Amino acid sequence: MTTTAHLAAGAGRVRLVRGAALVVLAVLAVAVGARTPLLLPDLVLPLVVAGALVGGPTRGALLGLGAGWVVDLVPPGSALLGTAALTYAVCGLLAGAGRREGLASWRWVAVVGVLCSTVLLGGGAIVALLAGSALSPADTVVRLVLTALLCALTVPALVRAEQQLRARS
């Protein structure tokens, strides 16, 4: 096999695993959210951030758009179709802009994660305000903190796993 073919096979496998994980996580977020009164962090964002950190801004935005559409469409779905897609796309673009050559430092990844969480939750809050639906600022802040923590904890591992998956073929 040539290098290009190797790379293509690795990218295909990464795409498949990532797509399946996205759907499972989006459904899981809905399923768990319906069962518990606790506030949950956003489960999909770490995947988007990790993918964007590896793939760059365009790939990141594409990934975010796709992930957002899954979140939009998982029943019961968003109040307005496409809002989550656009918000996640912005997150992917932002995280992709933070791509660094080689292994990114843990601190940098954490900073990108916090930024993306802020964009995601802030975007959600703005959409809620524009749509005139109820919005609890305290809950939003708690979810932001939880999501940022989750990003900081999981994104480095996800980045490493993705790089390994890509290299092993």
Place this chain on the structure above:
Amino acid sequence: MPRPRRSPRTAARPLRSDRSRRLLTTLLLATIVVLVADLAGAPGTGAVRTAAGVVLRPVEGLLRPEVGRDDPGVRGTRAATAADTVAAQATEAAAFQRLLRAPETRGRAFVPARVVAVGRAGSAGPERVTIDAGSRDGVRIDRAVVNADGLVGRVVAVSPWTADVQLVGAADLTISVRAGAGVLGSVGSGATGPRRQAPGELTLTPVQRGTLSHGDVVTTLGSLDGTPYLPGLRVGTVTEVDGDPAALVPTAGVRPAVDVTTLDVVGVLVPEGRTVPRAPSTGGG
């Protein structure tokens, strides 16, 4: 001299990046189109949601096992719902019993009904309600509607299974009445007459000067063939007599017997025409 060959990777790179950028732009535009369509209430977005539901519901089913019938939470909710239903039925039954004992329905046939819709509120509260009995139940236009407290209004429109009732206090509903010690007059909305009444009150305009006083009970005078009003239905009580000496006939404020904002079980009276002629009486003085 060998031509500098471009490696396939460097040739493919900008092409692929270009393609994904174009793809991103297209998808972003498509997303915005869908967003605007959903915002505008276009019909297609419902189909998108349905399709997503068809695909993703099985995944949800895998990740979220169905709640069992014997789950304590489910049982508790079920019991609470059943208790609420029983309580509501008991309230309705009690209201119906009160209606059966009310003087308005004594010895009279009536069609029981419940208020199922309230119309737009006028200046003095709601002016029309819909009840769940209609022409198939024997309800006709211009029948009197009562509840346990007195006269509610009259039927103004009928459909097979529902009817619309104009409430006492509506702008264009006037009732001929007898008040206190036989003072005849008419009762209309509180906005009629020379003086506006307090909110929620009606105006009684006597036909001639009489002795009206605070606390007099106002009842219907009765109409031809009992349509719309049978005699003796309670309309309200006199709360305030307008003592203007310059007025030819002093008007009075009447508090309605029925609170039209809390209507539930009502009865539509069925008038029965007289069939037996009245025998003349002889004084024995």
